[in-house]
Amino acid sequence: MEETETREGSASGESDVEQVSEAQAHHYDASKYERPSVTVDVVMMSLRQRDLQVLLVKRRSWPYEGMWAIPGGFVNMDESLETAAKRELQEETNVQDVYLEQLYTFGDPGRDPRTRVITVVYFALLDSERLQVKAGDDAANVGWFSVYHLPDLAFDHAKILQYTLDRLRGKLQYTQIAFNLLPEQFTLRELQRVYEIILHRRLDKRNFRKKILSTGILEDTGAKKMEGTHRPARLYRFNPAAETKL
Amino acid sequence: MEETETREGSASGESDVEQVSEAQAHHYDASKYERPSVTVDVVMMSLRQRDLQVLLVKRRSWPYEGMWAIPGGFVNMDESLETAAKRELQEETNVQDVYLEQLYTFGDPGRDPRTRVITVVYFALLDSERLQVKAGDDAANVGWFSVYHLPDLAFDHAKILQYTLDRLRGKLQYTQIAFNLLPEQFTLRELQRVYEIILHRRLDKRNFRKKILSTGILEDTGAKKMEGTHRPARLYRFNPAAETKL
DNA sequence: ATACTAAGTGTGTAATTGACACTAATCAAG
DNA sequence: CTTGATTAGTGTCAATTACACACTTAGTAT
Numbered sequence: 001m002e003e004t005e006t007r008e009g010s011a012s013g014e015s016d017v018e019q020v021s022e023a024q025a026h027h028y029d030a031s032k033y034e035r036p037s038v039t040v041d042v043v044m045m046s047l048r049q050r051d052l053q054v055l056l057v058k059r060r061s062w063p064y065e066g067m068w069a070i071p072g073g074f075v076n077m078d079e080s081l082e083t084a085a086k087r088e089l090q091e092e093t094n095v096q097d098v099y100l101e102q103l104y105t106f107g108d109p110g111r112d113p114r115t116r117v118i119t120v121v122y123f124a125l126l127d128s129e130r131l132q133v134k135a136g137d138d139a140a141n142v143g144w145f146s147v148y149h150l151p152d153l154a155f156d157h158a159k160i161l162q163y164t165l166d167r168l169r170g171k172l173q174y175t176q177i178a179f180n181l182l183p184e185q186f187t188l189r190e191l192q193r194v195y196e197i198i199l200h201r202r203l204d205k206r207n208f209r210k211k212i213l214s215t216g217i218l219e220d221t222g223a224k225k226m227e228g229t230h231r232p233a234r235l236y237r238f239n240p241a242a243e244t245k246l
Numbered sequence: 247m248e249e250t251e252t253r254e255g256s257a258s259g260e261s262d263v264e265q266v267s268e269a270q271a272h273h274y275d276a277s278k279y280e281r282p283s284v285t286v287d288v289v290m291m292s293l294r295q296r297d298l299q300v301l302l303v304k305r306r307s308w309p310y311e312g313m314w315a316i317p318g319g320f321v322n323m324d325e326s327l328e329t330a331a332k333r334e335l336q337e338e339t340n341v342q343d344v345y346l347e348q349l350y351t352f353g354d355p356g357r358d359p360r361t362r363v364i365t366v367v368y369f370a371l372l373d374s375e376r377l378q379v380k381a382g383d384d385a386a387n388v389g390w391f392s393v394y395h396l397p398d399l400a401f402d403h404a405k406i407l408q409y410t411l412d413r414l415r416g417k418l419q420y421t422q423i424a425f426n427l428l429p430e431q432f433t434l435r436e437l438q439r440v441y442e443i444i445l446h447r448r449l450d451k452r453n454f455r456k457k458i459l460s461t462g463i464l465e466d467t468g469a470k471k472m473e474g475t476h477r478p479a480r481l482y483r484f485n486p487a488a489e490t491k492l
Numbered sequence: 493a494t495a496c497t498a499a500g501t502g503t504g505t506a507a508t509t510g511a512c513a514c515t516a517a518t519c520a521a522g
Numbered sequence: 523c524t525t526g527a528t529t530a531g532t533g534t535c536a537a538t539t540a541c542a543c544a545c546t547t548a549g550t551a552t
Contacts, residue, residue, distance in 0.1 A: 034323050035281035038353070038364055077280050077362050081353040105351045105366050107284070107327040116323050118284055118364075120351050189530075206532070207510060230528040231517035435499075452501070453541065475550035476497040493552105500547070508539070516531070522524090 036107070036116040040084045041072030041157075043103070043164045044093065045147070046126040047181050052197050053144040054161060055092060056151070060141065063113050064154030068145070070161070072119060085122035092142065099125040099180035103164060111155065123164050125180040148200070165198075172198055176217060179238040187225050187233035188212065216242040282353070282362040286330045287318030287403075289349070289410045290339065291393070292372040293427045298443050299390040300407060301338060302397070306387065309359050310400030314391070316407070318365060331368040338388065345371040345426035349410060357401065369410050371426040394446070418444055422463060425484040433471050433479035434458065462488045 044055040056068040071092050075084040085100055100122055107118035145151060147165055150158065171177045178194045192208045212218060219239040224232040290301040302314040317338050321330040331346055346368055353364035391397060393411055396404065417423045424440045438454050458464060465485040470478040 033283060033320055036284050036321065036323065037279060038282055038284065074279055075282065075353070075364075077282065078355050080355060081351065081364070102350060104348060105327065107321070107366070109324050109326060118321075118327070118366075120353070120364075187530085204510070204512080205530090206512085209531080210533095211509090226518075228528070229519035231519095231530045233530055433499085450542075451499090452543085455500080456502090457540090472549075474497070477499045477548040477550095479499055496551080497549090498547100499549095501545090503543090504541105506539100506541080509537080511536090512534090514532090516529100518528090518530100520525100520527085522526100 036118050038075045039072050039117055039119045040075055040081055040088060040122055041070045041119050041160070042085050042088045042092075042100075042122045042124055043070055043161065044089065044124045044126055045164070045168070045181075046128045046131055046144070047194060047197060048128050048131075048144055050193065050197065051146045051148070052165075053146055054150075056143060056145055056153070057092070058141040058143075059154055067154040068143075068151045068157075069154040070121075070157045075120075081120050082122070085120075085124075088122075089124055093126065093131060095126055095130055098127075099177065103167060104160075106156075106160070121160055121164075123167070125168075125177065127181060127183055129183040168198060176238065176240070182238075185221055185223065185225075185235040185237055187235060188218075189233060191236075282364050284321045285318050285363055285365045286321055286327055286334060286368055287316045287365050287406070288331050288334045288338075288346075288368045288370055289316055289407065290335065290370045290372055291410070291414070291427075292374045292377055292390070293440060293443060294374050294390055296439065296443065297392045297394070298411075300393055300396075302389060302391055302399070303338070304387040304389075305400055313400040314389075314397045314403075315400040316367075316403045321366075327366050328368075331366075331370075334368075335370055339372065339377060341372055341376055344373075345423065349413065350406075352402075352406070367406055367410075369413070371414075371423065373427060373429055375429040414444060422484065422486070428484075431467055431469065431471075431481040431483055433481060434464075435479055437482075 046053055046055075055071065057071045059065055059067050059069050071088060073084070073088055073091075075081060079087070081102070082100065085102075086096075089095065089098065089100070101124075103121040103123045105118060105120045107116075109116055111117065147161060150161065153161070168177070172195065178191065178198070181194050182190060188209055189205075191212065192203055192205065195208070196203055217239055218236040221235045221237050223235040225235050226232040292299055292301075301317065303317045305311055305313050305315050317334060319330070319334050319337075321327060325333070327348070328346065331348075332342075335341065335344065335346070347370075349367040349369045351364060351366045353362075355362055357363065393407060396407065399407070414423070418441065424437065424444070427440050428436060434455055435451075437458065438449055438451065441454070442449055463485055464482040467481045467483050469481040471481050472478040
């Protein structure tokens with residue numbers, strides 16, 4: 001039946017990743033193995049014009065020339081995946097210190113006709129107030145698109161964006177991810193709008209406020225926001241100290 | 247303020263992954279870029295002896311020689327990441343058709359002293375009834391360990407296992423992932439035990455049964471399971487047709 | 493028949509979710 | 523300075539869900 005017995009170790013074991021199958025590790029020779037290219041793609045999303053939008057770039061060469069795609073680039077040999085994602089973010093926008101999360105790694109052979117490319121996809125949420133597409137970039141080749149009205153996309157980037165949206169919606173329920181799309185101070189209505197735009201359905205104002213306020217993650221700044229000819233709204237600030245599960 | 251205007255496309259765009267940054271794509275030459283090695287590691291978990299256990303292999307060479315590690319190996323140029331994970335699974339155990347999920351990709355430079363290695367970690371759940379460690383493997387170098395009493399691990403595999411356990415616990419709540427650890431037919435008590443072992447706490451028998459049965463994902467087989475000198479338990483079968491959210 | 497063991501079952505309470513409509517504060521226009 | 527327009531802000535009830543908790547049932551062994 002079972003060849004191996006159960007073992008118990010003492011614990012711990014802290015160091016670094018990577019592992020190579022026994023047979024190969026035994027006679028290791030890096031040069032023996034042909035290596036794939038590794039890229040990072042970054043799905044950058046932001047709320048603009050009361051819409052959830054994603055930054056895309058227009059491809060200028062084969063393959064999929066002229067089609068829109070998720071921005072990405074090669075991982076340098078001396079940088080981490082996250083660093084590469086941040087660099088990509090920096091190259092396309094001017095923002096730093098944004099929410100950045102690894103999403104998924106796609107690596108089927110033959111997906112890129114040029115060579116074997118494995119791509120690690122990251123996902124970034126940007127506060128549109130701080131946002132500014134990098135000047136100097138050819139505006140015709142970079143653009144924000146509503147996730148609800150996407151153009152034809154290169155590779156299977158449409159699938160990746162769908163996956164991203166699903167993940168964002170999931171995380172919205174049990175994390176505080178939404179605050180990354182808002183400036184430091186915001187009104188409850190603005191926060192509710194974030195949820196409504198992402199979930200793509202209306203929420204009840206009273207229930208929403210009750211729920212958010214009951215968690216204690218919001219701090220009243222005392223300030224108010226006047227916008228238009230009506231009653232001003234309280235401005236709140238996110239309080240990360242209050243560790244709650246939404 | 248904003249350099250780019252919002253665009254709207256028509257939709258669709260189905261094809262494949264991979265994307266290369268504009269500047270690079272424009273003057274593409276694959277040979278120009280030094281490439282990292284890419285491996286897949288597979289965290290294989292199973293319930294054995296009323297414990298949640300993970301398969302580890304003992305490293306036979308530098309680095310971390312003699313330490314236990316998550317099994318893994320290089321991705322061949324012509325196979326997908328998932329295929330590589332399945333191959334690894336096949337090499338270590340004899341099972342096929344198991345639950346397999348991509349977990350996370352680790353790729354910090356310098357983590358493997360031999361060369362730059364990016365590893366895509368998969369996560370497999372095995373039904374211990376079908377399970378059998380591959381004969382011919384040196385038993386001293388492969389073993390099952392309780393996730394609650396791990397030995398010292400190579401690289402940062404301890405962190406990866408912690409991450410895996412967190413993910414498993416999370417998914418247990420809102421998916422039907424637990425059934426992958428059981429044979430086709432099982433009793434409610436056995437199912438409850440799966441939850442208890444993974445969550446590492448006792449659950450109330452009545453509430454557990456009420457909840458599971460109310461979802462309709464279980465089908466009574468009519469058969470009963472006698473085990474010991476007491477009342478026999480009904481045997482159930484998982485009914486994937488009943489699309490429910492646990 | 494009796495003792496032993498795990499299977500199987502229901503009720504009451506607390507907490508959570510969701511539906512739903514009016515009053516309050518400000519500005520603009522007359 | 524009153525009126526209208528507009529969005530901010532607030533509470534209650536009902537249904538559902540979560541959780542705590544203890545006895546009866548069906549089988550085996552002696």
